[in-house]
Amino acid sequence: MGGVPPPPPAASPSPSPPSNKRRTVRLFWKEAQSVNRSLPSQKSVWSDIDEVKIETDRFISLFELKSKEAPMKKQQSEKRNELRVLDMKRSNAINIGLTIFPPPRTIKSAIINMDERALTKEQIEKLLTMIPTEEEVSSIQDASQESPDVALGSAEQFLLTLSSISELEARLNLWAFKLDYDLLEKEVAESLQDLRDAIDEIQKNKTLKLILATLRSIGNLLNNTKVKGFDITYLSKVPEVKDTQQKQTLLHHVTQCVLDKFPDSSDLYSELGSLTRCSRSDFDVLESTLGNLEKRCKNSWDYLKQIAKHESKAAFRERLSEFLISRAQRIITLNVLHRRLINRFNGMLLYFGTSPKTIETITVQGFARLISEFALEYKTSRDRVLSQKRKKNVKDKRNRTRGKMITETRKFSATEDQMKQKQMESVLRPTDIQVEKRTRSRSNRARMSTDSVSSPAAPPVMSPSDDMTDQIMEQLVKTATQAPNNRSAPVSRRKRSRNAQRKSLRRTLKGGLTDEEKAVIMGKY
Template sequence: WSLVTSVPLQELDDCTLQLSHNGTYLDLESTLAEQRDELEGFQEDAGRGKKHSIILRTQLSVRVHACIEKLYNSNGRELRRALFSLKQIFQDDKDLVHEFVVAEGLTCLIKVGAEADQNYQNYILRALGQIMLYVDGMNGVINHNETIQWLYTLIGSKFRLVVKTALKLLLVFVEYTESNAPLLIQAVSTVDEKRGAKLWSNIMEILEEKDGVDTELLVYAMTLVNKTLSGLPDQDSFYDVVDCLEELGIEAISQRHLNKKGTDLDLVEQFNIYEVTLKHEDGDESADPPPSGRKDRRRASLGASERRGLERRRSRRHSVQNVKSTLSAPASPCSQSNPSFVLGHGQRAKEESVKKMEIGNLDNQGSVKAFAEKFNSGELAKGTAVPEDEISEQVPEKTPAQPKKESDYIWDQLMANPRELKIKDMDFTDLGEEDDVDVLDMDMGPGDSLVPPPPPPPSFLGLPPPPPPPLFGCPPPPPPSANLLAPPPLFSTPQGLGSPQVPRGQPAFMKKKKTIRLFWNEVRPFEWQCKNNKRCREFLWSKLEPIKVDTSKLEHLFESKSKELPKTAADGKRQEIIVLDSKRSNAINIGLTVLPPPRTIKTAILNFDEYALNKEGIEKILTMIPTEEEKQKIQEAQLANPDVPLGSAEQFLLTLSSISELSARLQLWAFKMDYEIVEKEVAEPLLDLKEGMDQLEHNKTLGFILSTLLAIGNFLNGTNVKAFELSYLEKVPEVKDTVHKQSLLHHVCTMVVEKFPDSTDLYSEIGAITRSAKVDFEQLQENLCQMERRCKASWDHLKAIAKHEMKPTLKQKMSEFLKDCAERIIILKIVHRRIINRFHSFLLFMGHPPYAIREVNINKFCKIISEFALEYRTTRERVLQQKQKRANHRERNKTRGKMITDVSGKVYLLQHGF
């Protein structure tokens, strides 16, 4: 079938499809095959003359939003018509109630009703009554206590019809389930405490007949009291309500009506129920059980025995002592003294820590001043200069070394006593002295066995590639150890990995069908006796637990099939739909190179995911927003050529056009994101890299993913490898099964979610790796050395300036500033060296062979992990979304269209008429 419509293109985003035979709305993002249950019965009655149809109509959320906006922005006759038709709207579409409640429609009704007159309030109460007749609506009212508070407030209205309708709705609410009685009490307490009145005063004003005799209101009010008391589960809540009513004089009112001739029989019955219930609860053995409601006495409240011993609480009417004074008494002197003791202890600890910080700051200030005085007086240069007699004893023939500048002596002294490894709020103190040693420079034990790299070009003569040239101020690295060049014993058996090797010629798995292969690079385990460095004592892959996979399912999904070659144009290029002009298309394609994969951008924008898109990315997308004309041309071209794929720019614009309110989202997001601190350009990436290594090392989800992927790959390849290079993670989203064309990542994600329910989306836990992927660490090292050179030159500039006129305070301030800068740079150099060494150890832990570690680019390594994690999170959200959608659909069908009479049985209101 086809759908022909004249709806304007800009309004199609607000439309949806509804089935006529059952009123179900179709999910436009799912296929018809995925919604097979909703379509059941759609064509069954076609032979009987009945014709079902699919209706194009406005989405529920859009209709509800328009309805709420109209209620907020209308007044006078227009508001009256809107409120009057509200009840009929809810009757006509049973799905609208649920959407109205979710969109905070109840809050809208209360706000409009609080400012309206009694006629408008009656219309709102009629609509609210219709909402409460549906289970979805009643659940919404239960979770929105403000609605109950407003209904209780209306009980105090001067208009009889408003009071009567509000009492009826409260009766329906309380009678629906016993757990609603405490919610009503909560609402009563909130309203009466806010206006400074005694609890239940609105009910008592009706019973006292201050506005004249109205038997019907009296019956409703007293019935509401009895229904509320009947739903209370424990003694304290029961007697709290009863004592409030007794204090307001309900006993006298009850006796007056019971002793008066001609009192309405229904009213007499309700007062009798109250009296009998109270006597029964007080333990009066002569009293009969109440005719309706609870037949047994309520249980004692939790903690009641501790407060009142073995004495059972009784009502105010029957108690010997004043309950009010008992409740206001303190629990125990001990309980009052404990908080002050704990607070005092915490305060003392806080004062001590502050005092220590102040002392440390004073010491630091003293050292700065002393250093500045030495620098000004020239004592530092004198103390560190070489004596003349020692110079004369040196060999005179050689050219003397270039004398050190005074700034060099200052720098050497600061390096000799570096301060704590902290820069502002960034903490690097966990970088210890062991990180000064690069594991690649350590000697290996005799039992080590390494897998050599592929044969290098002859020019290297079997040697590893030379290290990079040393940077300014940094000593050259030592030559590689000779043990690194020793080849491993032939057919050496790796140790530390428990599973046995598969004999040659025997396949690891018996498969009935030929499957596709994963072209990864195997990482063979090796032994490195590096016991002194805790970072590489273990091997990541040796800690992974083996995963059992459904081999028959994998065999079916990834069966190797012959592919049909895509049609190509006459010139050999792939056919694509190109609609945009070349300038616009080139601009978009260039912009796409600096953005995340297009398939993740939509999710990132919808979720306001600041990890996936930065400020520059958002500004770039703002320049790519498609116009209505471009959108229409792309859609028309796609309809005309459904078998031809769109060009990359056209596909990206089509993806953007599918996001509702795209410009508004991007403008809001761009306003929110703003940062750039020059001082952190070096420190923050180093901190991110350090934290990123810790995040990956201790991330359980990454282990689950690698274990699952390893098990799948071993089965598909018919091998039993122990590890693979992590660079293969780039290709995981591109491998697809041959049945459903789902990516390998989709199947890995589905297995991880099923086998490890406590797993996470990975991406949100490795934010530091994502940030590190955007940093050029080679340029960072150059920037660090440049900072050192400029700081040293600044010391010379300051000394030259000090020879001329300069205020002492300014000179002192500049000296302290430069000293602080020098200390920070020294810290950064120590941090940089230790973090790079730690990264080398981390790569060993991740399974990289030692000979290839120096060639690993930090930026590329982090980018592979980050982009895989982003793809994994997007896929996982889709998997969980489909799973939740199916669960919501099953849950939704339990209450969809059902009346509350189908769930809770008889309701008081239906017994006495609405």
């Protein structure tokens, strides 16, 4: 009672893992630690699971690491048969580049003749990085003379082939300029064309002027001023300003006002396609591209002079010189167009009231992006306002017909022809006159005949029905002589049966046959 508890039983020794002398795949895990060593009663999942017996030989054979010494020795013995002079990094770079080239025997003739079918632009740029230096060529030649019986490595043999081409670097640079020029000229020309069209779009756009005029009026009212214009860069802040009552943006109110005052205005964004393309072009890069083209064209003249010393084909030299002359003229034209368009762009900024100091900080791409993003915001706001107006019109139309019967609406109102038809029916069916039934018996006929013979003819007496007859006749004449109207809908008529003369069998059996019908039937049989 109250004594010290007995010590816990000693833990049974864990079974030692089976010895394995063969190398196997290792599992790089961390050993699980006890959560709280001070509490012996603390349990874990590892104490609840039992040891599982596995086939040791099978798993060791499956995950055994095999030695790779024999293949390495074989590769080393094969590599000894090649003569290697270059360092490992340079040799590997050349061997990787050789995978994208045609056979080395065709590369030399393709470079000399500038054959575009044999080498592409990317392959020429790769060759420019693989041009051998004088030290590499001399070391390869010396090693080849010392060991003439040993074949050169693929990288050394390729560099030796390139070194045999006269003016290799000049030929590759001139060829690369020839291939690059058309693509670069197209990019520059398209950007300049977009800039010219964008300037015309902005200056001639009527919707943009209406928006600026509306925004100026609202701004003068809110600021209690009367300015003639504002900085065009303020358009980027218009979607951020909100009113204090409805929490709608200033752009929303400007759009609503423009639509109310000028319903024929456009969405602005669809009319600024060239400006949107200008917002994606970097004109600083375009200017550097023009400068790079001019520099490369001048260097190509020097390359042509170097090649002409070793080139015996006069036609080849003339073709290259004509190419460089035409490209030089086109580069000069592009520079003139670029300078004039930039001046025109600065004039457009002055047209919108931008100060000359601010013009120096505004780029073509930045201004085009500003107007393009505002146009997109205006288009989105315009679509939203038009959608709200359509919903409001539908709601008002429903409210006008709410609580009315369907026959009271305009669609189901009585037409003029229907009114005349109702008037005719009221005339033909008077309620104050009752039609007497006439008997057609023989006694009445005889009585009428004797009365007509014995009594003298009496004068005619006008009855109230005569006035009604005259009214009916007048209405019939008016209806008959009236010009026919085009009916909005055709009169629906009941479709007649094909067998209109056919009699019902049920009625025949119920009523029986006459003597004549019986005689006809019996005569047939």
